[in-house]
Amino acid sequence: MPEVNKSSRHAVNKIFGEALPDIAPDERDTDSPDDDADRDRWLRNNIPPHHQ
Template sequence: MSTARHDRHAVNKIFGTELPQESSDERDPNAGHEDSERDEWLRDNVPPHHR
């Protein structure tokens, strides 16, 4: 058994459930919306020497 798998198994044995790989504060529910806004901002603000 690999070390990571062994550690995960030990945690699950103690807490009784598998813990998520990332916490809720690492996940952004509006990530897709922000990406499109960020892309639009970048397109609108490209310096002339990069066009």
């Protein structure tokens, strides 16, 4: 795939907005183990009666 130069990329982003920010994967927030525990707890507390 040909590399897009910055001026054409800027023109497209000006019209459509930036689809994905230029952020490296290691700079993004990652889910913490606590998030998984909270989701699991919510699911266990909200089991429909016909599944118990």
